[in-house]
Every structure is written in C-alpha cells, then in structure tokens.
Amino acid sequence: MTTDTITLANCYHCGNDCTEGQYELDAHAFCCAGCKGVYQVLSQSGLCNYYHYNDHPGANRAKFDKRYEYLDEPGIIKDLVDYQDDQVTVITLYIPYIHCSSCIWLLEQINKIDPAIYYSRVDFLRKQVNLRFDNRKITLRQVVEIMVDIGYEPLISLQDIVKKQTGIVKDNLVKKIAVAGFCFGNVMLLSFPEYFGLSGYEQTFRHFFGWLNILFSIPVLLYCGSGYFTSAWANLKNKVLNIDFPLALGIGVLFLRTVIEILTHTGAGFADTLCGLVFFLLVGKFVQQKTYYHISFERDYRSFFPVAVQVIEEGKERPLPLSDLKIGHRVLIRHNEIIPADAILLKGEACIDFSFVTGEAAPVEKTLGEVVYAGGRQIGPAIELEVIKPVSQSYLTQLWNNEAFTRKQDNRMQTFNQRVSKYFTVVLLIIAFGSLVYWLPSDIHRGFAAFTAVLIVACPCALALSTPFTMSAALGIFDRSLFYLKNTAVVEQLARIDTIVLDKTGTITNSSEENVTLYASLTHTDRQMIYSVCSNSIHPLSKQICDFLGNVPKLSIVNYQEIPGQGIAATVNGQLLIVGSSSFVFDNNSGTEDNKSTKVHLRIGGKYLGYFSFKNHYRDGLYRITNLNSYYDIYLLSGDNNHERKALLPFFKSDSFMHFNKSPQQKLDFIKSLQAEGKKVMMIGDGLNDSGALKQSDLGIAITDDVNNFSPGSDAILDGRSFKKLVRFLRFSKDTVLIIHISFLISLSYNLLGLSFAVTGKLSPLVAAILMPVSTATIIAFTSIATHVAARNRKLL
Amino acid sequence: MTIIFFLIGCSVLMALIFLGAFFWAQHTGQNDDLYTPSVRILLDDEITEPGSDTDHILK
Numbered sequence: 090m091t092t093d094t095i096t097l098a099n100c101y102h103c104g105n106d107c108t109e110g111q112y113e114l115d116a117h118a119f120c121c122a123g124c125k126g127v128y129q130v131l132s133q134s135g136l137c138n139y140y141h142y143n144d145h146p147g148a149n150r151a152k153f154d155k156r157y158e159y160l161d162e163p164g165i166i167k168d169l170v171d172y173q174d175d176q177v178t179v180i181t182l183y184i185p186y187i188h189c190s191s192c193i194w195l196l197e198q199i200n201k202i203d204p205a206i207y208y209s210r211v212d213f214l215r216k217q218v219n220l221r222f223d224n225r226k227i228t229l230r231q232v233v234e235i236m237v238d239i240g241y242e243p244l245i246s247l248q249d250i251v252k253k254q255t256g257i258v259k260d261n262l263v264k265k266i267a268v269a270g271f272c273f274g275n276v277m278l279l280s281f282p283e284y285f286g287l288s289g290y291e292q293t294f295r296h297f298f299g300w301l302n303i304l305f306s307i308p309v310l311l312y313c314g315s316g317y318f319t320s321a322w323a324n325l326k327n328k329v330l331n332i333d334f335p336l337a338l339g340i341g342v343l344f345l346r347t348v349i350e351i352l353t354h355t356g357a358g359f360a361d362t363l364c365g366l367v368f369f370l371l372v373g374k375f376v377q378q379k380t381y382y383h384i385s386f387e388r389d390y391r392s393f394f395p396v397a398v399q400v401i402e403e404g405k406e407r408p409l410p411l412s413d414l415k416i417g418h419r420v421l422i423r424h425n426e427i428i429p430a431d432a433i434l435l436k437g438e439a440c441i442d443f444s445f446v447t448g449e450a451a452p453v454e455k456t457l458g459e460v461v462y463a464g465g466r467q468i469g470p471a472i473e474l475e476v477i478k479p480v481s482q483s484y485l486t487q488l489w490n491n492e493a494f495t496r497k498q499d500n501r502m503q504t505f506n507q508r509v510s511k512y513f514t515v516v517l518l519i520i521a522f523g524s525l526v527y528w529l530p531s532d533i534h535r536g537f538a539a540f541t542a543v544l545i546v547a548c549p550c551a552l553a554l555s556t557p558f559t560m561s562a563a564l565g566i567f568d569r570s571l572f573y574l575k576n577t578a579v580v581e582q583l584a585r586i587d588t589i590v591l592d593k594t595g596t597i598t599n600s601s602e603e604n605v606t607l608y609a610s611l612t613h614t615d616r617q618m619i620y621s622v623c624s625n626s627i628h629p630l631s632k633q634i635c636d637f638l639g640n641v642p643k644l645s646i647v648n649y650q651e652i653p654g655q656g657i658a659a660t661v662n663g664q665l666l667i668v669g670s671s672s673f674v675f676d677n678n679s680g681t682e683d684n685k686s687t688k689v690h691l692r693i694g695g696k697y698l699g700y701f702s703f704k705n706h707y708r709d710g711l712y713r714i715t716n717l718n719s720y721y722d723i724y725l726l727s728g729d730n731n732h733e734r735k736a737l738l739p740f741f742k743s744d745s746f747m748h749f750n751k752s753p754q755q756k757l758d759f760i761k762s763l764q765a766e767g768k769k770v771m772m773i774g775d776g777l778n779d780s781g782a783l784k785q786s787d788l789g790i791a792i793t794d795d796v797n798n799f800s801p802g803s804d805a806i807l808d809g810r811s812f813k814k815l816v817r818f819l820r821f822s823k824d825t826v827l828i829i830h831i832s833f834l835i836s837l838s839y840n841l842l843g844l845s846f847a848v849t850g851k852l853s854p855l856v857a858a859i860l861m862p863v864s865t866a867t868i869i870a871f872t873s874i875a876t877h878v879a880a881r882n883r884k885l886l
Numbered sequence: 887m888t889i890i891f892f893l894i895g896c897s898v899l900m901a902l903i904f905l906g907a908f909f910w911a912q913h914t915g916q917n918d919d920l921y922t923p924s925v926r927i928l929l930d931d932e933i934t935e936p937g938s939d940t941d942h943i944l945k
Contacts, residue, residue: 142929193922194929213922263912271905275898294890301894 100124102240104145106639124149127240131195134202139195146191147240156423157237159397159408160230160245168410169245169396170229171219178224182236182243185795187216195239202235203227218243246392262378266371269313272305273364279305283357284855299351302360306344314340314367332510332553335517339548340367346541359545362857366550369865377557377577381568384796384806386575389494390486393445393464393777393799394429398422401473416476423471430463430476431483437472441465444594445776446485447728447752464777488753488781504581505829506556510549517547524848532850539850545857546843551836551864556829558869562876563825570885571808572818573796579804581829582788583822585769589717590760590782592774593727593737596792599708599809605637609691609699617641618661618693622668625659626651630689634668634701656689664694710813711740717816718742722768726756728778757781777801817883824879832872839864 100107100120107120115132119125127147131139139146159165172179186192193211196218200206205226210219218241222232236243279298287295314337321337324330340363347358385392397408399421406421411429414420419435422428428441439455446464455461461474463483480486488494521543528536560577567574574580591597611619621644623631649659656669667674667690674690674697690700714723724746725737731749741747751759760782763770772779772786775793780801783789791803792812800806807815843860846852880886911917 190925190929193925197926211922212919213925214919260912263917264909267905267908267912271901275901278897279894291887294887297891297894301898 099145100149101140102128102145102147103149104147105149120149124240127238130202130238136195136198136201139191142191142194143189146189148186148242156399157230157233158399158406159410160233161228162397162408162410164413165397165408165410166229173224176223176225177221178229179219179221180229180232181217181219182233182245183215183217184236184241184243185216186241187211187213187218192241196241199235199239202239203231206232206235245396246394262371262375265313265316266368266375269309269364269368269371272309272313273361273368276302276305276361276364280357280361280854280858284858295357296351296354299358302358303348303351306347306360306363309364309367310340310344313371317370330511330514331507332513332549335510335514335544335547335549336370336553338544339550342541342544343548346545357854359854359857362545362854362861365858365861366548369550369862370553373554373557376561381573384573386804386806387802388799389489389780389802390464390777394427394480398429411480414476414480416479418476420474420476421471422467422474424467424469426467428461428463428465428467428474430480431478432461432463432474432476434459434461435473435475438469439467439472440469442468446778447776485753485777488757491754491757491781491784494781494784504556504578505826505833506552509833510552513549513552517543520547520844520848524850527848528850535850538852539848542847542850542852543844546847546852546860547840549836549840550861551839551868552833554865555832555836555868555872559825559828559832559872559876562873563821563880566821566876566880566885567818570814570818571796571811572814573806573808575804579788580822580825582769582804583771583819584826586721586771586788586819588722588724588763588768588770589714590724590726590763590770590772590786591714592756592772592776592779592782593725593733594729595775596773596779597708597711597725597737597740597812598706599794605633606702607637607699608702611698613641614662615693615698617644618664618666619668619691621646621661622649622657622659622666625649626657630701630703631657633703634689637701665692666694667692708809708812710815713813713816715740717819721819722746724748724759724763726751726759726772726782728752728756728776753778753781757785760785773807775800814885817885821880821883821885824883825876828872828875828879831875832868835871836864836868839867 098107098118099105101117102119102124105120107118112119112122112125114125114128117128119128124147131137160169166173166178170178170180184196187196193213196211197209199209199220206220206222208219208221211217212219220232233243233245279301282291282294282298317333317337317340320331320333324333343359343363343366347360347363350356350358391411394411397410398414399406400409400414401419401421409418414430420429420432434455434457436457439459439461440452441455441461442452443462443465445466446462452468453465460477462485463478463480464485478484481489521540524543525536525540528539557577560580563580564574564577567580574583616638620635620638620641623634623638624643625646626632644661646659646661649657651657652669652673655673656667658665658667658669660666669689671688671690674692688700688702691698717723718741723741725741725748727747727749728751729749731747734744734747734749737747738744748759756779760770760772764785764787769788770786771788771790772782773790773792774780774783775791779791783791783801783803788805789803790805790807791800792807792809793800794809796806796808811818839860843852843857846856877886
C-alpha cells in the first residue's frame with residue numbers, strides 16, 4: 090500500500106510531474122524509466138551540462154517502443170543518406186523535438202557519446218542535424234538509436250527527405266539581387282555628375298560614365314531581368330497579358346533608349362532607373378517567397394506511413410521497404426504501428442484506431458479473416474496480416490489517384506493583380522501609341538521620345554510591388570498567430586471564400602484539451618483503483634479519465650468486464666468497482682443524460698461516489714463561427730456517425746448543412762458539387778481522409794495541434810490553438826485585399842504624374858530617376874503600415 | 887582630373903571583389919543557416935557552476 094504522503098516533484102529530464110523516490114539517480118527525480126535512462130547515458134558521457142542551459146530540456150520518454158531494424162537494409166539506407174562511400178556516411182536527419190539551446194549543444198556534442206560520429210551540426214530553424222560518421226565503426230541504425238537514447242528521435246520518412254531541393258530558386262534570386270544592387274549602386278554614383286551638370290571641358294567624363302553605365306546595365310538586363318522577358322513571352326504565347334509584359338517592355342525600352350542616347354550623345358540615358366527598377370522588383374519577389382523551414386505543405390500518405398514494415402518470411406521477421414511490399418506478404422504490426430496496406434487479419438487481437446483515416450473517434454475491433462484498411466493504427470498486442478492490395482491501391486491511398494492531385498494548383502483563383510494588369514497593359518499601349526501618332530507628323534524625334542517615355546514612366550513597378558509587400562506583411566501577421574500560409578496568393582484566396590466546410594473529428598473536436606471535471610471526493614486509493622481499471626480500456630472516455638488521474642501506480646484487478654457502450658465492472662482490492670453510464674451503474678433508466686455533457690458514474694463496493702463530467706470536446710471558439718453564418722455557408726462534413734448531430738446543430742444553419750458518414754471520396758465529391766454551383770470553397774480538415782477534399786477545395790486548411798506532426802497536403806496549416814481566431818483571419822484577409830486596392834490607386838496616381846511629363850516627350854532622366862524610387866518607397870511604407878494597423882484593428886497583434 | 891579614370895577603375899574593382907566574396911559565401915552555404923550560429927556562440931564548452939550563466943541564453 091502506498092502512503093498518502095507523497096511529495097510531488099518535477100522530472101529532472103522532461104519537467105513532468107512525478108512522485109519522488111520512484112525513479113531516482115544522483116538526487117534527481119525522474120518521471121519514468123525512459124527519462125532516467127537518458128540522464129544515465131548523458132552523465133556517463135559527461136554531458137550533464139545539457140541540464141544547465143535550460144530547465145527540463147528533455148522530451149518525455151514514458152511511452153517508447155520504436156524499432157529501427159529497417160535501417161540495416163542497404164536499399165533503405167541508400168535513399169536516406171546524402172552521401173556515402175566505403176568510409177564515410179553523411180546524413181541529414183529531421184528532429185521535430187529540437188526546441189532550445191540545450192538541444193543544439195547536446196546534438197553537437199554527440200561524438201562524446203560515440204567518437205565514430207565525428208561531425209554534427211544543427212540547423213535550428215529547419216530542426217535538422219547534419220551528421221557525418223565512420224560507417225566502418227558504426228551503422229546508421231546505431232546512430233539513430235543513439236539519437237533515440239538521448240531523447241532526440243528523428244522523424245524518418247522518405248517523402249520529407251526528398252524535399253531538400255527547394256532552396257535553389259531562392260538562392261538564385263539572392264544572387265540576382267546582389268548583382269542588381271551592385272550595378273544600381275555604381276550606376277547611381279556615375280549618374281550624379283550628369284544630374285548636377287558637367288561643364289564643357291568635362292565632356293570626356295560624360296562619355297566615359299555613359300559607357301560604364303551601359304556596361305553595368307548589360308548584366309542587369311541579361312541576368313537579373315531575364316526572368317521577366319521569359320515570363321512575358323510565355324504568357325504572350327498563352328494569350329495572357331500579365332504584369333510581366335509591361336515590366337519587360339519597360340525594361341527593354343529603358344535599355345534601348347539608354348544605349349541609343351549615350352551612343353548618339355543625345356542624352357544621359359536612364360541606366361539608373363533601369364537598374365533601380367530591376368533591383369526593387371527582385372526585392373519584391375524575394376519578400377514574397379516566405380519559407381517556413383520546419384513546415385511541409387506537400388505531405389501525402391507516404392509521409393504518414395512508415396518507411397518499412399516487418400514482414401514474416403519462412404517463420405523469420407525481416408524489415409522490408411514499403412515500396413517493395415507486394416500482395417501476399419505477411420506483415421507484423423506492433424502496438425501503435427500503422428497498417429500500410431489493405432490486408433486480411435491472420436493472427437492476434439486487432440483493435441484499430443481509424444480516427445485519422447475515417448474520422449471515427451472510437452477504435453474498431455476486427456475479427457480474424459476480416460479486411461483491415463490501410464492507415465489504421467493498431468492498439469494492443471502485435472498482429473499478423475496478409476497484404477491483399479499494393480500500398481498505392483489501398484482503399485485510402487487510391488484517393489491520391491484522383492485528378493485533383495495531378496491538377497496544377499497555383500492558379501485556382503485569379504489574383505487582383507492578374508485581373509488588373511490586363512487592362513493596365515492595354516491602356517498603357519493605347520497612351521503610348523497615341524502620343525507617338527500625335528507627335529509623329531510634326532516631329533519624328535519627339536514622337537519616339539514620347540512613346541518610349543510613356544513606356545518608361547508607366548512601367549508598373551509600384552503596382553508590381555504593392556501585392557508582394559502587403560501579402561508578405563500579412564503572412565508575417567498570420568504567422569505570429571500560428572496560422573501558416575503556403576504562399577502569398579493564399580491570403581487573397583482567403584478573402585474571396587464564400588463557403589466553409591468543416592471536418593468533425595480532430596477539426597472541431599479536440600481530444601487533447603483538459604475537459605474532464607470530477608464531481609466526487611476520492612482518496613488516493615480510490616484513484617489508484619479507478620486508474621487501474623480504466624487503463625485496461627481503450628475507450629476514449631477511459632483514456633481521458635486515465636489522463637486526468639495522472640500517473641499513479643497500478644493495482645492488480647480481477648474479473649474485468651467491459652460492456653461496449655455501457656461501462657466497466659471489475660474487482661480491485663476485493664471491492665467491486667463499476668464505472669460507466671447511469672443506466673449501467675444504477676441498474677435503471679432513471680437518469681436521462683443531457684446533451685451538454687457526458688457523465689461517467691462511479692461506484693466502489695456498492696457505494697456511489699460521484700461522477701466524471703466530460704464537457705463537449707469542441708474546440709475553443711467554435712461558437713464564434715456561428716457569427717459567420719450570415720456571410721458564409723458553413724457545412725459540416727464528417728466521416729464519423731451522426732451521434733453528435735444534436736449537439737452540433739446550434740453551430741450550423743440547419744440540419745441540411747451537416748453531413749455524416751462520408752468516405753474520403755465522397756468528401757472530395759461533395760466539395761466538387763459545391764464548386765459546380767459556383768461557390769468558392771474553403772475546406773478545413775485534419776486527417777488523411779480529408780486530403781482529397783483539401784486538395785479539391787479552393788483553399789484547403791489543415792488543422793493540427795503540433796505543426797511538426799503529420800498534416801495532410803494543404804494550402805495552409807492552422808495550429809489548433811488559433812482555431813478561435815478563424816473569424817478574425819477571414820476579416821483581416823479582406824482588409825489586406827482592400828489595402829492592395831488602395832495602394833494600386835496610389836501607384837496609378839504616380840503613373841499619371843509621370844505620364845504628364847512623358848506624353849510631351851520631355852521626360853528628363855532626373856525626373857524618372859526620382860519618381861521611380863519615390864513611388865516605390867511610398868508603396869512599401871503604405872502597405873506595411875496599413876497592414877499592421879489593420880491587424881491591430883482585428884486584434885491579431 | 888584624369889586621375890578620376892584611375893579612381894573609378896579602383897572603386898569598381900573593389901566593388902567587384904566584394905560582389906565576388908558575396909557569391910563565394912552564398913555558394914559555400916554560409917548564408918543557409920542564419921540563426922543557429924547566434925545561439926551556438928553563447929554555448930560554452932564547459933559550465934562548472936549550474937545556472938551561473940544562463941540568463942542570456944535562449945529559453
């Protein structure tokens with residue numbers, strides 16, 4: 090019998106509550122054998138400084154049973170490593186747990202644990218560690234096991250490793266900006282003398298500076314600005330007029346006029362306007378490309394499934410890469426492992442948690458010979474299954490064969506910029522040719538001067554910058570509120586949504602939150618008894634009771650009996666304990682359960698003690714979306730059965746807006762049918778079963794409680810804690826679109842001002858050189874200030 | 887005043903050297919991770935007294 094005088098402490102490793110004396114080492118208390126084990130490994134290697142940089146830096150290690158046999162397979166190793174020869178292996182591992190300076194310190198000291206790992210470097214923002222080790226002395230599996238031993242479990246999945254190449258585009262852009270900036274600076278310096286006026290005997294300088302300016306403009310035109318020409322040309326071929334066309338036209342005309350003026354000694358040219366224009370445009374492009382190092386928007390089932398499974402061949406177990414898994418293979422699935430392909434249950438007690446796949450909250454029991462669909466997670470002892478369908482053809486994964494996944498995603502909605510630039514270009518060309526025709530009969534020279542000047546000043550630099558700067562400021566604000574958008578275009582899509590579709594399980598419900606209240610006074614022994622009984626059950630309510638009671642020592646139980654949908658009866662310490670619904674505990678139907686909360690009653694040894702009350706487990710702030718009912722159509726689309734229909738009804742317009750028992754394919758089709766009615770649909774979901782709907786919708790948002798965990802491919806990832814801010818996000822996105830409209834008007838007025846100079850054919854290089862940076866600066870300042878003011882109004886800052 | 891030709895040549899050359907240095911840094915990946923080194927530099931090799939020097943380190 091444990092005494093009631095137990096002193097509580099915090100685990101030295103992970104900081105969880107724990108009881109003193111149970112696991113102890115060097116006068117430090119630990120919550121579990123796992124945490125103590127990590128401490129032991131570190132203290133043996135003299136790495137205890139780990140605990141000095143931060144308090145409780147470690148990850149909780151209470152539940153741990155991962156196996157890494159598959160890392161011995163050469164075929165798998167080949168796909169995972171960056172480089173390998175007969176001595177050295179270089180690998181980059183993604184470790185979601187990296188979160189503090191202690192992590193960096195420990196991971197970079199890893200060669201004190203094993204000298205064969207001679208190089209390790211952490212990239213904190215990407216949560217990656219780059220390791221080099223001597224593969225004659227240590228295997229990859231041993232390296233990974235060391236990482237696991239010290240509490241840094243790498244997330245190994247073939248798909249996430251593939252996405253390494255994304256940085257190249259940005260890298261190229263940085264180089265272009267560097268060249269443009271270099272030329273811009275030098276050209277400006279060389280143009281000043283011209284603007285301030287050069288006397289007659291300094292004419293040689295004028296020609297010298299002119300030549301240098303041409304020289305500097307060439308790389309700007311050919312290297313930095315080349316993207317605008319190729320893009321404009323590609324769009325013209327597709328008969329689309331986008332903003333790149335007037336930009337390319339402006340750049341081209343600027344260069345030609347500069348060269349001609351300098352060669353014919355008729356003027357100073359516009360070299361600095363040209364370089365400045367390209368420089369600012371590239372900077373605009375750069376801020377638009379926000380990268381989230383630790384978040385992936387492109388995940389599919391491959392990153393949810395394991396890299397390899399254990400197959401049984403001739404009575405022996407061996408790991409097999411998932412891609413080699415064929416029909417007829419016998420696979421062994423242990424506790425908490427995922428079933429990778431549709432299979433028939435051959436041996437063992439299967440109890441499968443499909444919550445991520447179908448949205449069903451309670452685990453499902455399967456009998457021998459039954460088909461188990463891929464994606465379920467086994468809970469309980471190991472089971473054996475025979476694969477009946479290849480991985481890519483499973484009930485769940487064939488969703489990815491739908492055309493929604495092959496369609497190009499980027500241009501689902503035309504942005505404001507795209508719509509406006511069409512008209513802008515047409516008007517611009519009309520004015521340019523108009524002024525050419527007007528002057529041509531009287532003065533050919535002046536006609537061409539006016540024509541080119543119009544194209545130069547009307548070059549929509551500020552217009553091209555207003556969207557990127559507004560959107561990147563907005564993206565930063567969303568980011569701070571834990572709402573991660575894939576790219577800037579998503580903000581505009583968010584503003585144009587008129588229909589919202591919500592998934593149920595995991596999206597509007599949330600099991601992890603504290604929502605159990607105890608209406609009974611229990612002694613420590615009572616708690617122990619209840620914990621011991623409930624820990625045997627996999628029912629979600631039992632799990633929540635266990636979580637609520639915390640980690641108390643278990644007692645032995647006899648006569649355990651669980652009646653589905655009713656409750657549990659068992660004998661502990663010689664006393665009969667009954668937990669369950671009122672009809673089960675009281676043996677009559679007197680108490681009618683109300684819908685607001687679920688109650689689990691308790692009886693020990695014939696005495697009624699009270700009950701646990703479970704609040705409806707909907708996410709914080711769900712009631713707020715009802716405010717949106719007048720602006721948006723909000724639908725519920727659940728894979729689960731309809732037992733919560735009544736409880737959810739107040740949140741939706743009517744019963745017809747709620748759909749239950751939908752398969753992943755039906756969800757996708759439902760979104761399609763809404764779109765066929767001309768609606769702009771936003772889907773919010775969390776599981777693999779929503780993947781199709783997320784992809785098909787005009788804007789797919791994946792909701793997750795931990796952004797490092799798996800989330801299905803989507804346009805945006807919303808942290809569960811910010812679900813309550815959804816209404817504000819939607820309103821703020823509308824504000825940002827308004828800001829873009831206003832800044833468009835501002836840049837238009839600058840263009841008009843420039844045009845008034847230009848049509849007369851007397852645009853001086855000085856005016857152009859001043860007008861362009863001033864308009865750019867105004868737009869950048871206006872958009873970033875206005876966006877922040879709007880965010881403050883919406884209480885997002 | 888012809889010295890201007892020489893001076894401008896020098897200044898352009900200097901600027902080119904810096905541009906080249908930037909390209910080299912970019913190419914060798916020195917700008918890939920701009921955050922971790924700022925934490926790494928605050929980590930001592932050995933801390934003797936627990937908690938003596940932690941307040942400036944990222945929590």
